[in-house]
Amino acid sequence: MSDTTTRKAHDDIRSTTADVPGRAPSPVLSVAGLRKIYNEGKPTAKMAIDDVSFSVNKGEFVCIVGPSGAGKTTLLRCISGLAQASAGDLQFEGKPLTSVPEQLGLVFQDYGRSLYPWFTNAKNIGLPLTARGMPKAERAARISEVLSNVGLGQVEKQYPWQLSGGMQQRVAIARALSYRPDLLLMDEPFASVDAQTRFDLEDLVLRVRRELGITVVLVTHDIDEAIYLADRIVVLSGSPSRVREIVEVPFGHERDQVATRASDEFLQLRRHLLDLVMPHPSSAA
Amino acid sequence: MSDTIARVPQQIEPNTEQILTRTTPRRRASAGALLRELVVSLWLPVVLFALWWFVSSTSTSPFFPPLSRILEQWWSEFIIGDSVHHVFSSLQNFALGYVLGALIGIIGGTLLWRYRFLRQGTNPIVYFLYVLPAPALLPAMIALFGIGQTRQVALIAFGAVWPTLLNTLDGMRGIDQVKFDTAKAMRLGPTRTLFSLVFRGASPQIAAGLRASLQVALILMVVTEMVAAKEGIGYFILQAQIVFSSVKVWAGIIMLVIIGTLLNYLFVFIEHRVLSWYYRSRALGNS
């Protein structure tokens, strides 16, 4: 299809310009002064997020990390439009974000609870497409295309619960990608799979980002994973969250599970991040 | 909380088949194993039936006539005789009442789930009507609708509403919030969410409610035919009792058992087709 080839050409151009520092395209997502208080006004009020600001540029891979209970998931819910922020300015592609934007894809941690067990894999993936009014034939083509994007073969007619955990998460990713969103949000997507599958899925996401030119924001508690995947890492402090630091990860787009993770830079970054994230008995976190 | 009562989950009443699928692992059974399974499950009823036949054949009790006579009577009444019109009358009322009750139950349950103020407002009434023994209303139905078919359908429908309604409500409430987040993330819109997520997700529980409603409808069908009625299986059995014909009473009971069993099997058959995803996923989970 000429559509896919021109898109790929575009992506190549996009990714090379994004590699050049200083030539930042307009941000896909911009978060300024985000604050989230639960039970606002009541005696049980709890401030989950105090002040978070960062922005995500097109084609970037941003990871969000922080200590347990830092409100990472709350942050993701706010920037996805699933939850309302208490204060702050949220913009998606230049427009204020009030509900879930159309060009946003979401992948949850628990694929088992997110995928619909009464639909086949094909129907699950095609659900957002049906909601957008895509005709049947086009839908079928898109479903098989996106399934090959995530490295799955002929699983259309099967049900999610017939697949392994890793494959289910691939189906969930495929579902999020089916309508070609500009931004992919992932909430600890690999926490529920075993280590080997996790590495496969991490490489999958990197590959998907490369091939489709999509922007990714991924929340994780796994520091190693964050360093491996990200171009930049947003480090949150403990609750109520603020941005502690935004760390640049200079590995570029070519990463290898063994080589990259063993490199000196990786280990340095790791030490630095652990220092930021792990609770210190001495410092007032 | 005002809706605490309805909060206790309506237990999906298990049947023996579910127990079997739960505790015996599902394997590709060999023909021999299947045959063995069949023998194990059938030997007792066959033995009991034979026992009944032989013990009753010499019976002199007026209340327990020989099984052979009972079966003869059943055959001559319902298969070659014209008492079969009782069956048709019963089934007609049953069908109308059950479908009406089920529809109201599902729609009502959905509305109660969707609109919290409605649920809180009607909760005590709904609960009261649910625990009210439906047959108690039969005379009231007679007062309202006379002694025609309407009253019978009305009572059957009334009784059939509550299990379905409460189970629909409960099933919808039990759907994982993550699935709703997913629906929002996919921008499904309210209608599509209702049909693709809510109904589907609640369907196992709704099916359980429909099953319970089936039992209630069956009972009410018979009850309505035993009070101020002119036809139907219940009427047939009661009339037989009044004239002290115990053979006819038994024959009528057998007819009723056959109908009840067939309806149940039909229900389970349809349910297992529609909810095949549910049963297969659970079988996988248990192996």
Next chain:
Amino acid sequence: MNALRRRSLDLLWPVLAIVVALGLWQLLTASGFFRPDQFPTMSATMVAFTDEFTSAKGWLSVWATLQGWFLGLLIASVLALVIGSALAFNSFAFRSAASVIELFKAIPAIAILPLVTLVLGSTLDMKVFLVAFGIFWPLIIQVIYGVRSMDPTVLDTAKALGVHGARRFLVVTIPSAAPYVATGLRIASASALILAVVAEMIAGADGIGRQILMAQNGGMTSYPRMYAYILMSGALGLTLTGAFFLIERKAMHWHESQRNITSNEEKPAR
């Protein structure tokens, strides 16, 4: 809004709903929308209710109904628990009995009412038998289900800890089965009430059902009395089922914590 105000507001809703419903009833009947030979007025029904239940008359009928309910429930429960537990432990026994149980469960108890009346007459015995027969079959299924559905991990832990035999039955099996048995009893108690009322209505045994039917036969003037008894039957259902709901929740309070799926009701504060 503090907790006390929240609780009193929550209580207000149902009270309000009942008041509205009663008011609606009065409105529809007094205005002539429903004729008195179809539906008596709420006020007349309330008068009849007070009449019947401030004297012993009404309560005697209630007592008659409760007797049948209680005895039938007791007999069926004991039998179901004993036979059910015995069956549950032997796989062969259980699989053999399964089809028989299912078959008997399919018989609507009403169907055998005429037969039982033939044999036992319009007596308490007939009522008790009917109730017991009707609720025994689903109850025994529930007992077997409860005993057999013990989590294998729980069983393995018991074995590893050296808990065997009668002690294991008491300390592990019974608590595991308790929620299922509690649910089964709750459902059975509701069915038992229905069967008791039906036996009274159709076979003429003493009790609420008989009063309702007699009132209906007595024509328009006794309709208020009929509805008074209907209300009483509802109140009875409320009390009995409510009691069993409480028991069930007590038996299940630890069990429910195993359900880690968050309901879409518990909305995180937005």
